[in-house]
Amino acid sequence: MNPATRPMARLRHLLVTAALLGLMASAQAQNNAQEPVKLIGTGASFPVPLYLRWFRDYHLAHPHIRVDYQSIGSAGGVKDLIAGRVDFAGTDLRLTPEEAAEVPGGVRQLPLAAGGIVVIYNLDGVPALKLSRKALVDIFSGTIARWNDAAIAATNPEASLPDKAISVVARADASGTSFKFTRYLSVLSREFAADVGTTMTPDWPDPLKQHAGLIRAPGNGGVAASVRAIPGSIGYVQYAYGLLPGISIAALENRAGKIVAPGKAAFDAARSAIMADVSTAEAKDPVNEAAYPIVALSWLVLRKEYDDPAKAAALEDLIAYALGPGQAVTERLGYLPFPESVKDYAREQLQ
Numbered sequence: 001m002n003p004a005t006r007p008m009a010r011l012r013h014l015l016v017t018a019a020l021l022g023l024m025a026s027a028q029a030q031n032n033a034q035e036p037v038k039l040i041g042t043g044a045s046f047p048v049p050l051y052l053r054w055f056r057d058y059h060l061a062h063p064h065i066r067v068d069y070q071s072i073g074s075a076g077g078v079k080d081l082i083a084g085r086v087d088f089a090g091t092d093l094r095l096t097p098e099e100a101a102e103v104p105g106g107v108r109q110l111p112l113a114a115g116g117i118v119v120i121y122n123l124d125g126v127p128a129l130k131l132s133r134k135a136l137v138d139i140f141s142g143t144i145a146r147w148n149d150a151a152i153a154a155t156n157p158e159a160s161l162p163d164k165a166i167s168v169v170a171r172a173d174a175s176g177t178s179f180k181f182t183r184y185l186s187v188l189s190r191e192f193a194a195d196v197g198t199t200m201t202p203d204w205p206d207p208l209k210q211h212a213g214l215i216r217a218p219g220n221g222g223v224a225a226s227v228r229a230i231p232g233s234i235g236y237v238q239y240a241y242g243l244l245p246g247i248s249i250a251a252l253e254n255r256a257g258k259i260v261a262p263g264k265a266a267f268d269a270a271r272s273a274i275m276a277d278v279s280t281a282e283a284k285d286p287v288n289e290a291a292y293p294i295v296a297l298s299w300l301v302l303r304k305e306y307d308d309p310a311k312a313a314a315l316e317d318l319i320a321y322a323l324g325p326g327q328a329v330t331e332r333l334g335y336l337p338f339p340e341s342v343k344d345y346a347r348e349q350l351q
Contacts, residue, residue, distance in 0.1 A: 034064040037314045041069045043077020043090030044176050045219035047113035047298040049240045050335050051090065054326045058318055065314050071219050075174030075200055081107075081301060087311055089301045092176020093200075105305035110346040112322060113298040114271070114336040116239040116262045117181055119250040120227050123147060123162070129250040130155040130259045136252060137189040139166060139234060141196075142207030147232065155259065162232075168208055169226045169235035172216035174200040180296040181236045187284050239267075240334030256289030266292035267336050295336070316350055323347065 048071045055067035069090070072080075077089035082102045100107050119136065121129055131139070135151040138144040144151055148161040171178045179200045186193035196202050204214055215233065217226040224241040227233045234250075239262055242249045251261040260266045270291035285293055300319070306312040323343045330337045338346075 035310060037065045037310050039065070039067045039088065039311060039314060039318070040086045041067070041077070041088040041090060042072050042080045042086050043069075043301075044074040044092045044298055045071040045221060046074075046092050046115070046177050046238045046296070047090055047335075048220070049333050050113050050330060053329055053333060054322050055318075057326070057329075058321050061321075062314075062317075065318070067318065071221070073171075073173035073200075073219065074176035074179075078301070081303070087302075087306070088315060090298060091301055092296060092298045093179060094299055095301060103303055105303055108302045108304055108349050110300045110302070110319065110349045111297045111338075111342060112300040112319070112346065113330075114295065114338065114342075115298075115334060116267055116270075116292050116336075117177060117184075117236055117294040117296055118239050118242045118262050119234060119236055119252065120224065120242045120247045121234040121250055122227050122229075122231055122247065124231065126156070126159045126161065127248060128261075129159070129248065130253075131250050132253045132259075133188045137185055137192055140168060140185060140208065141189070141192055141205050142168075142210070145207075155253075164232045167213065167215055167230055167233040168204075169215045169217055169223050169230070169233050170202065170204060171223060172218045175219075176200065176296075176298065177220060177236065177238060178202055180294065183284060184294050238334075243334055252293055254289065254291055254293040255285045255287055256291075258289050260290065260292050262292045264331065266290060267295060270295040271336055271339070319346070319350060 048069070051069050055069060059066055074091040074093060077086070077091055078095060078099060080086040081089040082099065084104075094109050095107060119131065123129065132151065132155050135144060135149075135155065138151060144166065146163060146165055148163045153159075153161055179198060182192075182196055182202050183198040186196070186198050195205055208214055215226055215230065217223045217235075220237040220241045223235045223237050224244055224247060227235045228244065228246040239249075242262070249262060251259050253259045269288045270286040270293070286295065302315060306315075323338070323346055327337050327343075
């Protein structure tokens with residue numbers, strides 16, 4: 001290089017470096033200038049593993065936005081939203097018109113998670129329990145009281161079923177999972193429909209309460225923990241909770257008479273039925289012979305109006321993330337990825 005040009009080259013280098021440093025400082029200042037936004041939600045435990053993953057990942061990409069979600073059951077989340085204590089609620093049931101009218105300004109209701117409700121159990125030496133529709137109803141009605149009952153043995157001829165009392169673990173809180181599970185049992189049995197019905201707070205039949213004691217636990221996590229801790233117990237949870245160590249999942253007889261274990265193929269077979277029209281009601285008992293029989297939706301409920309525009313914008317962006325990049329982790333966590341039709345429906349509810 002010509003000695004005469006060296007000072008000019010150094011000057012250009014210094015100017016470029018200064019410009020880059022200026023841009024970096026400006027970007028950092030802009031990022032620091034973003035006011036922190038905290039979003040608070042409560043409600044269903046059904047979507048918790050998925051929601052917590054989404055909210056963590058979203059926070060890592062948007063450090064100024066933090067989402068706090070507490071699992072207190074669907075009914076508790078709806079009450080908190082109506083009372084104005086939270087920014088959004090998770091519920092496994094759409095709000096009734098009366099509930100929606102209690103939220104000032106109205107609500108938006110979006111399907112945001114879908115998954116199976118499974119029957120979990122703790123029974124040594126029986127890793128692959130199979131239950132007919134009648135046996136399932138009779139266990140949760142209290143008609144079948146012991147594990148070696150003939151109705152259970154009929155679908156498990158190779159299993160060594162113990163002469164042991166069955167302990168049923170059910171939800172202690174008002175639960176959307178209980179609603180969907182009792183709705184399914186009501187489809188299977190007119191007697192169950194008449195005695196218990198479809199409800200978030202089942203009053204379980206007296207025989208069930210008497211023969212081994214009905215055990216109640218809060219949330220899907222509480223039911224899973226209780227089943228894992230109590231030999232001879234059985235309960236119902238969202239599929240992701242059934243994947244915890246120390247828990248086994250039963251295969252169930254579906255509407256076509258096939259005994260199907262929960263998993264990707266069985267969920268995919270049921271998905272078209274449950275998501276045929278998410279704006280009204282989900283399928284109660286999928287027809288497809290490969291389908292797992294109990295698959296349900298969970299909803300995110302927002303207010304239509306927010307006093308803080310930053311919260312409104314953050315919620316809309318968070319939902320856009322969940323329906324976009326967030327779908328990549330749904331199946332891995334035990335949930336069903338949404339088809340485009342359902343994602344489009346959810347997006348329309350935000351407009």
